[in-house]
Amino acid sequence: MENAAETLVKVFYAVVAFGILIFFHELGHFLMAKLMGVKVLTFALGFATKLLKVKVGETEYAVCAVPLGGYVKMLGEDYEDEIPPEDLPRAFSSQSVWRRFLIVFAGPAFNLLLAVGVVSSLHLGEVPFIPPRVQEVLEGSPAAEAGLKQGDEILEVDGRPIKRFQDLREKIIESDGADLQLSVLREGSRLKLVVTPRLKMELSPYGDEIRLWQIGIVPVGEIRFERFGPLEALAQGFQWTWEKSWFTVKTLGRLLTGRESIKNIGSPLLIGAEAAKQAEHGLASYFSFIAFVSVILAVMNLLPIPVLDGSHLLFFLVEAVTGRPMSKKFLGAAQYVGIAILVCIMAWALYRDLDRFYWKAKQAEKPAISEEAPQAPAQDTRP
Template sequence: MTSIFFAIIALGVLIFIHELGHFLFAKAFGVGVEKFSLGFGPKIVGKKYGETEYLLSAFPLGGYVKMVGEGDDVEITEEQRTVSFSDKSVLRRIIIVAAGPIFNLLFAYFLFIVVFMIGVPAVTTKVGEVVPGKPAAQAGILPGDLITAVNGKPVDRWEDFATVISKGKIAPMQVTVVRGATVMNYNMVPEPRTTKNLLGETVTSPVIGVVAAGETVTDHFTPLEAIKRGSEQCWNVISLTFLSLVRLVERAIPLDTIGGPIMIVKIAGQQAAAGGVNFLAFVALLSVNLGVLNLLPVPILDGGHLAFYIIELIIGRPVGKRAREIAQQVGLVLLVSLMILAFYNDIARIVTGK
């Protein structure tokens, strides 16, 4: 139940941020908003303020902002025409629709900055295991050693140390360690290891055969440093999300890696149990995924509507109604198929215990 609670909190906040983007820009451009709903389906509770009814609906996996004059075959009065979404310029419609996913990306950026300001756990360079027969073992490095430098370049976090090794060459190197009160230098030549990365690509990189002890410290950053690192982290996650989608289409990443609501519930519980920073980072990651997915040019998603409006901007007239209907039907089939696959993968993980 705890996992479900935290998943609802995470998704509820992200849906609210997304719909808030649409809502605020609709209001800014003089578009009337009839409904602002968290969730789909039957109304659980609702309250009307001014022209807008604010709703909490039964199914929490989404939300919507219903604007005056939005959609095909919507009848509006002459009085409503001045606040109709469809009567606004195509540029304003593009901004209103794009605001949802962009708000998700900006919210993720904000959360990453907060995470770095609060403090992030980092693994030290203390060695936990030395793989027998590998370069480090042959050179004489032992479990418990604290790695302090590679080729004279200081390192104090395992991520930095691993990056130096993996981006280096298969060439002689010197690793400096502290054992007790003694500083020792070991010479070795890394050996190549071929693996698959997160994008399913086969990569070969140097390794020396050591495993981190898992000793962690908390790194705190000033607001300026947090903004810099938050910017880098947000951009890296956005780039990785786009690349992952491309690799999924190419089948470089297996389709069974796609997760659905059950997976989100499980991970939300795990991250919440690990601490507030972990949970915030998880919400930021979800926010990026929600923003990126909604920008895809798939009809019924925000990106599909944006594609229609961009075409309208180029050709000077709206895309034909029949073409939109066919595209939306195709988009619905794709979305439903993806949801079925995600649920299937979630259930398969439960059955297999993975």
């Protein structure tokens, strides 16, 4: 049972993670609006009651009670706003469709840039890694069936070079069971092998069923180091962010087509708990997790669900093609539909998280099973 201090530390790490994610998203909207000359009325982290606020120039900066979002309020953002004639050129609604598009798109873009920056920073200097060399091939595994042997080093997967065992693991996970073409170095010779990952279902610490694609190998315990300069580190950041973005898109596709269970959806509660858990493994793991969630938020915000940035971008594109904005009546109705969709998703995610934490708590209450052999009953010595 954790004490109050441990709980506070976990809450701290969770709140900081949300703060970073929200801040960068809203910062994108804010900076692009300023760049376009739009008057920004409020820059807020969180929702509901403003706990702290200060006005600098024409903008009020605030920290609100509920740290699960944020907003940038611009003049003329709501088409029903009354705008003084002298401020009309600086109203959001007065901007061209492409300028409005850029202001809205900047939010998700900054989430992606956050991921690039974090991952690039983690790659600066000497980075340790485990090479994709095989220590053991499990009997009866896909790797054994494909002909992999102890000592083999995997150089390429589907024609793409890999250097780390983690790269191989990610390729296997993302394969979704499709054949993988391997280029293998064995005793100085290169071989071509084909391996088909096998699905294994496991339980997460929260009781969720996790789909794991595996080929059945154990890597060597060797640690190698690779040095990255600033440009190489930046390239790694962009590559990682692109791969995680595409992985998120594919995961959403599996959810929509039923190939991924909607039971795996989580709310901010799960994100906060996982952020605190990653912090226990060190700052590198913590910020890597923040980078991954930042990518997910960027992709999610680009979905064309009313209220999210993606719907605004879609409406702007329609306006650019048709030459006229969407009607206020349509936008109002879409707003209500979007809110209803998001409330349903959040309610389901919250229910799933409460169920997860209840399951985990029940598991913790179970008595530990001793691994000692049971004692033989005492011999009856009665006459």
